[in-house]
Every structure is written in C-alpha cells, then in structure tokens.
Amino acid sequence: MKKSTILLLVLVYIVSFFVIGLLGHSIRNYNPEVYPESIEIIDPDNRTIVSKDTTDPDTGELLYNYYFVYKNYKSGDSVRIKVNVKPDNCTYPDVKFTKDESDTSFKIETNETNPNIEKNFALITLTDELETVLSTPFFVSTTNPGSQIKLKVCITFVSPLLS
Amino acid sequence: MKKVKFSTLLVTLLSLTSLAACDPHDPTSSNSNSGSISSTDSGSTSSNSGSNVELTAIKLNKTETSILLKSTETLTVTFTPNNATNKEVEWSSDDATVASVDNGVVTAKKIGTANITVKSKNNSSISATCKVTVKDNVILSNVSAKHEFVLFEQNRAKDEKNDDGFYDHTQSYKVGDDNAFNVKPALTVLDAATYQPVSASQWLHDFTITAKLGNDTVGEEYFKVLDARECNVDFTEAAVGKTFTISIAPGGVDASRVAALTKSITVEVVDGYNVYNAKELGYFDTRPQNTTLDGADIENDTVWQCKWEEFKTANGMDANYHPASLIFQTDITVKPEDLPANFFYTKAQAVALNDAKAEGSLYDYIYLYERSIPGSVTVDGNYFDLDLSQIPLITRERAKTTAVGAVVGHSAAFKVIDGDDITFRNINMTGNAKNAVDDNDKIYGGGIMFVKGSGSKTLRAENIIATKFFITFFGEDPFYDGYPFTKFDLEKVKCFNNYNSFMYNWGSQITASNSLFRSCGGPVVIQDHTHTDDYESQDGLTVYGDVSTTTFVDCTIKNYVTGQEAWFQQFGATGVSSDIKMLSDLFYATGLPKSFVTNEKGEGKLYQALAAANQSAYFNFIVLNKSGSAQSITTYPVCGTVNFINTNKTTTFNYRQPLYDEIYQTYLAYAAASEASEQQALALELASKLTAKGYNIEPDFSDLETEFRAYMTTVCTVHGIMRSVNGAGAPIVDFGEEFPLLMYDGKKDEHPFLQDMMTYVAGTYERYTPSADLLAKLPDYYALYYGGMALVMELTPYVA
Numbered sequence: 024m025k026k027s028t029i030l031l032l033v034l035v036y037i038v039s040f041f042v043i044g045l046l047g048h049s050i051r052n053y054n055p056e057v058y059p060e061s062i063e064i065i066d067p068d069n070r071t072i073v074s075k076d077t078t079d080p081d082t083g084e085l086l087y088n089y090y091f092v093y094k095n096y097k098s099g100d101s102v103r104i105k106v107n108v109k110p111d112n113c114t115y116p117d118v119k120f121t122k123d124e125s126d127t128s129f130k131i132e133t134n135e136t137n138p139n140i141e142k143n144f145a146l147i148t149l150t151d152e153l154e155t156v157l158s159t160p161f162f163v164s165t166t167n168p169g170s171q172i173k174l175k176v177c178i179t180f181v182s183p184l185l186s
Numbered sequence: 187m188k189k190v191k192f193s194t195l196l197v198t199l200l201s202l203t204s205l206a207a208c209d210p211h212d213p214t215s216s217n218s219n220s221g222s223i224s225s226t227d228s229g230s231t232s233s234n235s236g237s238n239v240e241l242t243a244i245k246l247n248k249t250e251t252s253i254l255l256k257s258t259e260t261l262t263v264t265f266t267p268n269n270a271t272n273k274e275v276e277w278s279s280d281d282a283t284v285a286s287v288d289n290g291v292v293t294a295k296k297i298g299t300a301n302i303t304v305k306s307k308n309n310s311s312i313s314a315t316c317k318v319t320v321k322d323n324v325i326l327s328n329v330s331a332k333h334e335f336v337l338f339e340q341n342r343a344k345d346e347k348n349d350d351g352f353y354d355h356t357q358s359y360k361v362g363d364d365n366a367f368n369v370k371p372a373l374t375v376l377d378a379a380t381y382q383p384v385s386a387s388q389w390l391h392d393f394t395i396t397a398k399l400g401n402d403t404v405g406e407e408y409f410k411v412l413d414a415r416e417c418n419v420d421f422t423e424a425a426v427g428k429t430f431t432i433s434i435a436p437g438g439v440d441a442s443r444v445a446a447l448t449k450s451i452t453v454e455v456v457d458g459y460n461v462y463n464a465k466e467l468g469y470f471d472t473r474p475q476n477t478t479l480d481g482a483d484i485e486n487d488t489v490w491q492c493k494w495e496e497f498k499t500a501n502g503m504d505a506n507y508h509p510a511s512l513i514f515q516t517d518i519t520v521k522p523e524d525l526p527a528n529f530f531y532t533k534a535q536a537v538a539l540n541d542a543k544a545e546g547s548l549y550d551y552i553y554l555y556e557r558s559i560p561g562s563v564t565v566d567g568n569y570f571d572l573d574l575s576q577i578p579l580i581t582r583e584r585a586k587t588t589a590v591g592a593v594v595g596h597s598a599a600f601k602v603i604d605g606d607d608i609t610f611r612n613i614n615m616t617g618n619a620k621n622a623v624d625d626n627d628k629i630y631g632g633g634i635m636f637v638k639g640s641g642s643k644t645l646r647a648e649n650i651i652a653t654k655f656f657i658t659f660f661g662e663d664p665f666y667d668g669y670p671f672t673k674f675d676l677e678k679v680k681c682f683n684n685y686n687s688f689m690y691n692w693g694s695q696i697t698a699s700n701s702l703f704r705s706c707g708g709p710v711v712i713q714d715h716t717h718t719d720d721y722e723s724q725d726g727l728t729v730y731g732d733v734s735t736t737t738f739v740d741c742t743i744k745n746y747v748t749g750q751e752a753w754f755q756q757f758g759a760t761g762v763s764s765d766i767k768m769l770s771d772l773f774y775a776t777g778l779p780k781s782f783v784t785n786e787k788g789e790g791k792l793y794q795a796l797a798a799a800n801q802s803a804y805f806n807f808i809v810l811n812k813s814g815s816a817q818s819i820t821t822y823p824v825c826g827t828v829n830f831i832n833t834n835k836t837t838t839f840n841y842r843q844p845l846y847d848e849i850y851q852t853y854l855a856y857a858a859a860s861e862a863s864e865q866q867a868l869a870l871e872l873a874s875k876l877t878a879k880g881y882n883i884e885p886d887f888s889d890l891e892t893e894f895r896a897y898m899t900t901v902c903t904v905h906g907i908m909r910s911v912n913g914a915g916a917p918i919v920d921f922g923e924e925f926p927l928l929m930y931d932g933k934k935d936e937h938p939f940l941q942d943m944m945t946y947v948a949g950t951y952e953r954y955t956p957s958a959d960l961l962a963k964l965p966d967y968y969a970l971y972y973g974g975m976a977l978v979m980e981l982t983p984y985v986a
Contacts, residue, residue, distance in 0.1 A: 079385035086383045094381075121340060123330035123372075128446060151446070156381065158327035158374040168349070177374060179327060179381055 057114045059165040062172050063107040064089045067144075071102060071178070087160075088174040096180040101148040104178075106163055108143070115167035120145055122161040129159040147178050156181050241270035241306050246314040253285065253294040254323040254378055261290045261316055263304055274307040285318045294320040297390075297438065321378075324388045326439055328374035329447040334516045334570070335359065336372075341569035341614070350614060352569065353678035353700065354649040357612050358429065359451065360513045360566050362458035363421045367515070369395065370417035371434050371449045391438030393417050397430045404430070425455040458511030458564070464524035465501050468494060470555040470565065470600065472508055492556075493526035511564040514613070519573040520599075522546065525554055530578070547578050548634070553601035562606045567613030574599055575654065577618045579633055598635035598660065602645060610637065611648040617655035619685040620752065633685050635660050639694075644673045651680045657687055661694030676701055685752050687712045691736055699739040706745045708753025711736045711809045736809065747807045 066073060071091040078085055093102050106118045120131045132146040140146055147159050157180050164173040243266040253259050265273050277287045284298040292302055299319050306312035330336060338359055344351035361367045370393075373386040392414035397404050408425040409432075412418040417434060435448040461467055477492040495505040522530055531547045554577070557563060577599075599617070602608045619633025633656030639645040640662045652658045658681050661672045674689070676698040681688040684706045689696050691713045703710045713736060747754070 074382065077383050079387075081385055081387070084385070086385070090383055092381050123336045124339060125331045125336075125449065126328070128328065154442070156325055156327045156376065158376065158383075160328060160330060160372070160374050177383065179374075179376060179383075181381055185381075 057110065057112055058167050059108045059113050059115055059172055061109045062118065062163060062165065062174055063109060064163065064174065064176060065105050065107065066091060066102070067105045068103055085175070087177045089176045091176075091178040092181060093178060094181045095183045096149075096153050097183075098152060099148075100180070101146045102178050102180075103144060103146050104176075106143045106145070108165060115165055116143070117166045118143055118163050119166055120161055120163055122159075128157060131159075131161060149180055153180055153182050154184075156185055238271045239267060239269050241272055241308065241312060242266050244275065244304060244306060244312055244314050246302075246304060246316045248316050249314075250317045250319075252319045252321050253292060254321055255294050255297055256323050258291055258293045259318075261287075261292060261302060261304070263290065263314070272306070272308045275304050276307055278303050278305070284320050292316075292318055294318070296320060297322060322438060323378050324384055325376045325378050325381075326373060326389055326436055326447065327376050327381075329436060329449055330372040330374075331449045331451055332369055333372045335451050337517075338569050349653075349680070349682060350651065352612070352614070352649050352651065353680070354612075357569065357649065358454040360456050360458075360568055361421060361453040361515075362460045362509070362511065362513045363423055363426050363455055364457075364459040364509050366412055366418040366420050367453075367460050368416070368418050368462075369432055369434055369451065371436075373436075389436070389438070390415070391436060393437060394435040395419060395432065397432050399428060399430055421455045423457075426457045427455065429454045456511055456513065456564075456566075457509075458513050458566075459507075459509035460515045461512050461518065462515050464518050464520040465503070467512065467518060467520065467555065468498055468503065468525075469507060469509055470512060470557055470563070471498075472557050472559045475505075491528075493528050494556075497526040508559060508561075508563075510562070511566060514565075514567045514570040514572070517571040517573065519571075519576065520554065521576045522578070529554070548597055550596050552597045553638070554597075554599045554634070556601040556603065557605060557608070558603040560605055562608065564609040564611065565600075565613070566611050567615075569612050570614070572613050572615040574634065575616050575618050577634060579618060579620075596635075598638040600637040602637065602639045602643065605643050607644050607646060608639065609646040609648060610650060611646070612650075614651040616653045617658075619654050619656040635690075638662055639672045639674065644675060646675045646677070647679050649678045650676075651682075652684075652688075653682045654684065656685045657690045658684060659688065659696070660690045660692070661696055662690075662692045675699075680704075681706070683707070687753070689736060694735075696736045697739065698737070698741050700741070701738075702742045702744075704742075704744045706753075706807070707747070707751045709807045709809055710743055710745050713809065743808055745807050 071093045074090040074092075075088065076085060077087050077090045091102065091104070093100070108116045108118060120133055122129075122131060127150055129147060129149050132140055132148070134140050134142045134144070137146070145163075147161075149157060149159075158177050159180070160175070160177045162173055163176055165171045245264045245266070247262040247264070251259060251261075263275060277290060279285055279287050279292075279300050279302050281298065281300040282295075284294075284296045285300040285302065286293050286295060287302045290304070297320050299317065301315050302318050303313055303315045341350075342352065342355050342357065346353050346355070373389050375384050375386050375389050376382060377384050395411045395414065395417060397409040397419070399408065406422070408422055408428070409430065410420055410422075412420055419432065421430075429452060431450055431452045433448055433450045435444055439447060459466070459469055461469075471494040473492040473494050475492070475495040498505040529548060529552050531549065554574075600610075615636065617634055617636060633654075635657040636652055636655045636659065637645065637647075638660040645659070645661070647659065659674055659676065661674045672694040674691075674694055674696040676689075676696065677700060679698065679701040681701075681703050682705055685708070686706075687708050687710060688703050688706050689698075689711045691711055696711070
C-alpha cells in the first residue's frame with residue numbers, strides 16, 4: 024500500500040473521529056423542546072368566507088385574528104375548522120378552545136368531548152334556531168408551558184333570509 | 187271694469203305666488219332644504235317654458251323606505267302633468283335629527299322614523315310624503331359576558347396542577363362600593379351589509395341594567411345605573427356584604443332576541459375601591475408628600491422625598507383617600523410611568539455614578555406602594571394578574587460590577603410598616619427578577635421583592651401565585667421598641683422561579699400551609715439576623731431577641747438546586763453546594779432509596795444540561811440559617827427553627843429529639859467510607875439504632891424509608907448545620923457582601939459563643955450544646971457547627 028494511501032486513510036480516520044465526536048456532541052446537546060411559533064386556522068370544507076386580522080377601521084384595534092362567515096345557514100348546520108400549529112415538529116402540537124361559558128347560544132366540540140372529531144379540529148354548532156344572524160366568538164390557544172399563543176376567532180352564521 | 191285677459195291674470199298670480207314663496211318671513215321657506223327643482227322628473231321641463239301649464243300633483247318614487255344609519259338615499263319626484271310650467275319644490279323633514287333631506291337626498295342620522303315631504307313652491311297643497319325608517323347600519327350578532335368576568339371565570343377554573351392554576355377555586359367575583367363598576371358586556375357587532383365585524387363602539391343603544399338580591403330586583407338603596415350606554419353602575423354602602431346578580435340587556439334588538447342576548451354576572455360587594463389600572467393601585471400608598479427616607483440607596487441624596495401624593499394629585503386621584511380594600515377589575519401591569527418618576531435613576535445620575543446603575547433603573551430601598559397607617563387593608567386580585575416585570579432591575583448584570591456593599595435588592599412592590607391585618611389574595615403575580623436559572627446563564631442582581639412587612643401585624647397571603655421575585659415574602663423585624671414579631675401567614679400559595687429565597691425571615695414567625703414552593707434559586711427560606719437576647723442598639727433603642735421560626739404545614743417543597751443557580755453565584759456560595767449535597771446524601775446515599783432527593787426537570791437550559799450531565803447533582807435546598815451581614819454586623823448564635831408538619835399522616839409519632847446523634851455518627855462514618863458495601867452497612871446500622879429507640883424499623887431499606895419518611899414528615903423541628911463558606915474555598919465575588927462577614931474572627935471577643943465556634947478545627951464537625959438560656963427559648967435546639975453558616979436541608983415533607 025502506498026504511503027499516500029495510508030496517509031489518506033489516517034486522515035479519513037482522524038476526520039471521521041472528529042465528525043463522529045461532533046455528531047455525538049450535537050446529540051448530547053440536542054434540545055427536543057420545540058415551542059409553537061404560530062397557529063394557522065383553516066376551513067377544511069371551504070364553506071365559509073374567511074377574513075384574517077379584521078380590525079376596527081376607526082381605531083385599528085384588532086377585532087379577530089380569524090373571522091369566518093357562513094351564509095345560508097340551515098337548522099343543524101355546523102362549521103368545522105382545523106388548527107395547524109407551526110412548526111410541524113412542534114413539541115406542543117395541541118391546542119385548546121375557550122369561550123364565554125355563560126354563552127350557551129353555541130357549542131364547540133373537540134376531540135376531548137367527541138372522539139369522532141380529529142385532534143385539533145373543532146365543530147361549532149348553534150344551540151337554537153337562527154332567525155337572523157349569530158356570531159360565535161371564541162379563543163384558540165396553544166398548550167405549551169409559559170407564554171402561549173392565543174388567537175381570537177369568530178364564526179358568523181347568517182340566515183338565508185339575510186344571505 | 188276693464189276686462190283682463192285670463193292668461194295675463196294667470197301670469198300675475200303665478201308671479202305673486204312665486205314672490206310669496208321667497209318671502210323671508212315665511213317660516214316654511216327657512217325650514218325647507220331647497221327651493222330648487224328636483225332634477226329627477228323624467229319628463230321635467232324648464233319652469234320658464236313658454237306656455238303656463240299648471241302643476242296638479244307631485245309624487246315621490248317611494249312612500250316608505252328604510253335606510254341604514256349614516257347612509258343616504260335619493261328620493262325622486264314625478265310631476266303631473268309632466269309638462270307643468272313650474273316644477274319648483276321644497277323638501278322638509280319632520281324630524282331632521284333622525285333623517286335630514288337636501289334636494290331629495292335623505293341622510294339617516296339617528297335610529298327612528300321621520301317623514302320626508304316635498305311640496306310645490308307655487309302651491310303648498312300639492313305635496314308628497316315618504317316615511318323613512320332609519321335602521322342600524324350594524325347588527326348585534328352576539329353578546330358575551332364582560333370580558334374581564336370571562337377571564338375571571340377562566341382563571342378560577344384553571345387546574346391547580348398547572349403552574350397558573352390557583353389552589354382555591356371557590357372565590358366569588360368581588361366589587362367595591364367606593365366607585366363605579368363597569369358591567370358592559372363584550373359585543374360582536376357586524377356591518378349590516380357585509381356581515382364583517384366592526385367596532386363594538388358602533389352599537390349606540392342603551393342597555394337595560396337591573397340587579398337582583400335573591401329573587402328581588404333592588405332599587406337605589408343598593409344599586410343605581412350611572413350610564414346606560416357604557417354600563418357603569420354603582421353599589422351603595424348598604425350593599426356591602428351582599429351578593430347580587432346583575433342583568434344587562436341590550437336595547438335596539440327585536441324583542442324576540444333580547445332574552446338570548448341578555449347577560450348576567452354575580453358579584454359580591456365589599457367595602458373598597460375597584461382598581462382598573464396601575465395608577466389606581468397607588469391608593470395602597472399612604473405616604474404624605476413630605477415623607478422622607480434616610481439612607482435610601484440614592485447616591486448624593488440621602489434624604490429622599492416620596493412623590494406619591496403629588497403623583498396622585500397630578501393624576502386626578504384623591505391623595506387622602508385610603509380605601510379599606512383594593513379590588514382588581516382586570517389584569518394590572520405596572521410600568522415605570524405608573525409610578526412617581528423619582529423612583530428611578532435619571533440619565534444624569536446614571537452618568538455621574540458610572541457603575542451598575544442604568545438610566546431608568548429602580549433605586550434600591552424604594553417601595554412602589556407603601557402603607558404606614560393603622561388599620562387593615564386587603565388587596566384582592568379577583569384571580570387577575572399583577573405584572574411587575576416591566577419594573578427595571580435594581581442593578582445591571584453581573585459583568586458590570588456593582589460595588590461591594592451596594593444594593594442586592596431591598597426594594598419591594600409593597601411595604602407595610604404599621605397597621606393590623608394586611609391581606610393579599612387571589613392574585614397571579616409576576617416580579618422582575620430573572621429566573622432561578624435563566625436561559626443565558628447570566629447572573630443578574632437586583633429585582634424586587636413582593637412584600638416586606640415590619641411591625642406588629644399579620645401579613646396574609648391567600649391563594650397567591652408568585653413568580654420571579656427576588657424575595658417573595660420578607661418578614662422583617664426591625665428590632666426596635668414597639669415592634670415585636672411580624673407574623674406571616676401563607677395559605678394556598680404557589681411560589682416559582684425566584685432569585686434569592688421565597689421567604690426571608692428576619693426574626694419573624696412565618697407559617698405556610700397547603701402551599702407549593704419550587705425552583706427558588708437559593709434556599710426556600712433564609713432565616714437571618716436570628717438572635718436570642720434583648721439588647722440596646724447603638725441608637726439606644728431596645729432590640730428584641732427574636733427567633734426566626736418557619737413552619738410548613740402540608741406543603742410541597744421541590745427546590746432542587748445544583749449549587750450553580752443565581753443565589754449561589756451572586757453570593758459566592760457555589761462552593762458550599764457540594765457539602766450540602768454530601769449532608770443530603772446522608773439521608774439516602776448509603777443504600778436508602780433516592781427518594782428524598784428526586785431529580786426532577788428544572789427550569790431553563792442550564793438546569794436541563796446539568797440534569798443530563800449528572801442526575802445526582804441536585805439537592806432539595808430548604809433552609810439557610812445565618813446571622814450577620816453587611817446590613818447588620820451584630821452576630822448572635824444562629825437559632826432559627828423550621829418545622830415540617832404533615833397533618834395527613836396517621837402515624838403516632840409525636841415530636842422527638844431529632845436524630846442528630848444517630849445521624850451524626852452515621853455521617854462521620856459515611857464520610858469516611860469508600861465502599862458501597864460499607865455504606866450499606868451504615869444504613870443498616872442507622873436502622874438498627876432507630877429500632878433500638880423504639881421506631882420499630884426492620885432492617886429493610888424500603889421499610890426504613892417508610893419509617894424515615896414518617897418521622898420526618900410528622901412533626902419535626904429541624905436544626906442548623908453550620909459550615910464555613912470561606913473555609914470551603916468559595917470565592918467571594920462582586921456581590922458577596924454577606925458571606926465574608928460570616929467569618930466571625932472580628933466578633934469573637936464580643937461573643938464567647940463565637941469564640942467557641944472558632945475553636946473548632948476545620949474539617950471536623952462538632953456538636954454544639956446551647957446555653958441553658960437558649961435552651962429555655964428553644965428547648966429542641968441543637969446544631970452542628972462548622973465555621974459560620976448554618977444550613978438545613980433535605981427534609982422534604984413527604985407527599986404520597
């Protein structure tokens with residue numbers, strides 16, 4: 024075997040040693056905690072008109088991060104939304120839905136209350152008959168420790184009489 | 187009579203009519219919107235047509251219409267006959283505040299009904315009218331309860347297992363009777379045309395607001411509505427102590443929707459003031475304008491004048507008003523601009539000092555809110571947040587050296603000097619100190635305490651969550667005449683991520699019940715300046731001999747530290763950690779299960795990294811007893827006491843002398859042992875000793891653990907184990923103002939006790955037998971001394 028080949032092999036060995044060492048170091052220092060960076064809310068059934076970041080035209084104050092309008096409501100209709108937590112490899116991919124519990128005009132069903140609903144999906148249903156129009160304001164937030172991302176969301180159901 | 191041609195007469199009459207129409211004294215002329223002709227007649231012709239064709243009728247395109255508020259609609263006129271000579275008309279509204287009209291253009295101004303009339307100028311009997319109904323341009327599509335009330339309910343309902351969940355979920359919503367209370371619900375208002383959301387302020391209807399006491403609607407004896415649009419209400423003094431249900435019904439909606447859109451909230455009325463912002467929290471402060479504070483850490487200005495009274499006056503607050511309680515009505519964030527400006531360093535001062543003080547930095551020894559009047563006061567957070575994180579740190583980061591003897595953090599959010607019961611309850615509060623171990627592994631000084639109490643009073647903290655304070659509860663006994671112990675009662679308190687300690691007990695009596703203490707950064711409790719004898723101070727005042735006593739009843743303490751956290755580093759105490767750990771090992775490392783020290787995931791990257799590197803690096807650091815520091819060079823025997831009580835235990839163990847005799851012997855042997863088998867034998871020896879004393883312990887590790895737990899978690903007074911910091915070679919660094927003084931060389935001549943201590947040879951632990959006088963005060967007092975610092979650790983109340 025030529026000297027140069029031996030030298031090359033030695034070099035490869037040394038380089039490999041450092042590469043493996045660095046890799047090991049990286050693995051040892053790998054931090055699996057990936058916090059949510061953003062939340063995306065979509066209408067997977069494409070039955071609503073969606074507006075993002077609606078604001079008060081007078082004051083510029085944010086009214087809703089996501090605002091959906093569902094027209095031609097028929098009794099018993101529900102609107103389904105899906106929540107995507109970014110990044111995809113987030114350690115805390117789950118979300119929670121909160122609302123004014125004293126507001127019984129609508130309900131939010133999730134995987135926790137209805138196993139038939141997929142995780143991070145929610146089904147919003149009106150409680151009573153709709154004569155004109157009804158909005159369903161609620162919050163979607165991440166479940167990570169510390170500061171959580173929290174979005175204001177609203178779905179407005181519009182009667183065919185107005186639609 | 188001269189015969190006049192009919193056509194001439196007609197022209198003359200028309201001219202006269204025209205003149206009359208222009209008569210400035212004719213009231214109809216001034217009320218009409220226009221004298222010009224509407225241009226909407228499809229067949230209109232010039233009014234000056236050659237032939238005179240009489241107008242017989244006019245008609246509007248609508249007799250009834252609805253217009254959205256703030257919008258316009260144009261009404262058009264049809265003339266009959268189409269070729270009438272004079273088509274001049276005038277427009278009027280019978281209620282121009284609802285709908286005005288200008289040349290046929292109707293503008294909707296207010297919700298209601300108005301009749302728009304158009305009349306011929308030549309013949310007012312010829313007219314047409316349209317009934318205009320002005321409707322909302324917006325739709326009220328949902329009413330939620332008042333935002334803060336929803337937040338209150340959500341905070342109250344949070345699982346207590348989570349850090350932000352309160353222990354006590356039973357508190358009612360409190361409302362003060364001293365000022366207005368706002369109950370306006372959260373409205374979802376939509377544009378009536380597009381159904382897009384618009385500002386709730388566009389809903390311009392009044393609300394109908396009523397209050398019920400039980401089933402009875404109450405009148406002004408208890409309750410009155412101050413503003414039906416903004417929903418401000420006020421409770422009278424007679425309402426204090428009673429619980430009311432307030433119903434808020436929106437106006438301007440169909441009767442069929444009112445019930446669904448009506449919201450109710452239930453409130454308990456208390457004697458006090460409703461706080462909506464950080465400025466109003468200043469009503470806690472009672473310092474008059476001329477209050478001065480000598481010795482504040484304000485260089486070149488030893489006399490500091492409080493500006494709170496001036497600040498309150500400048501902000502329209504009554505400087506002499508001191509409510510019985512302060513009740514949060516929303517989250518409160520305190521920013522520097524919410525406080526008197528002279529609490530912070532100016533740029534000129536910062537430049538002049540040229541050290542660790544930055545522009546805007548908080549002075550040390552500054553109390554944001556200080557109360558010094560007799561009487562009781564309660565601060566009830568209503569489950570809301572109190573955020574003090576925007577108050578700047580007192581010192582800058584460690585790299586920018588603070589002079590020895592300078593501040594380490596004496597300022598507090600609240601200070602109580604006089605008074606009776608002072609209570610803080612139902613608050614989730616965050617301070618400005620860095621985490622026990624922060625992400626960047628930087629060591630910061632400063633930070634504020636939550637509350638400092640001095641004097642003859644009880645300070646209560648009930649259902650509190652406290653995070654990121656330098657010290658959370660400072661029980662300060664100022665020594666002097668008329669100030670015996672301060673009594674602290676902590677009930678259902680959670681403390682996380684402090685910097686120095688959760689409780690700094692300076693001769694006080696602190697009892698914590700049903701509480702959780704986790705990740706302090708230093709010890710959970712520092713018992714400082716403990717001494718036994720009354721004596722006369724340099725300024726001639728009587729200093730009472732106090733003994734710091736801290737009692738934990740049914741508490742969980744998970745203060746796992748490595749010895750590298752903020753407190754250790756700032757005070758140069760990193761070197762003692764190995765010794766604490768070694769003593770801690772005594773309780774389990776000889777073969778006992780490692781359950782007394784559980785290696786749990788800590789806070790921050792450093793904590794995690796250390797956890798990965800060495801799982802056994804942690805110890806549960808609970809109490810440090812010490813005496814003497816830069817603030818007070820008086821040194822006395824360390825005699826702080828800490829009790830751990832678990833009332834849930836069914837064991838029959840009552841108080842017994844601590845096991846230090848046994849522990850001590852075993853410890854010495856363990857310290858010298860090098861083989862695992864030898865260490866296990868020592869554990870068996872310990873078990874045997876316990877059995878001989880009637881503890882009925884089988885020489886089995888698991889049983890030993892059980893009994894050991896039972897003993898330590900029943901009623902156990904724990905004593906100090908003293909150790910020299912300097913002797914351990916710990917570096918005394920920039921901030922180390924306390925530990926050098928723990929070496930008592932300079933004081934040993936004054937105190938025989940200290941002299942005794944100094945005779946102990948480094949590396950040898952000796953048992954110290956206290957004097958009869960001390961024993962009389964502390965009949966259970968024993969300690970192991972070595973050098974100058976007392977440490978008590980690793981006696982965690984067992985929670986199954």
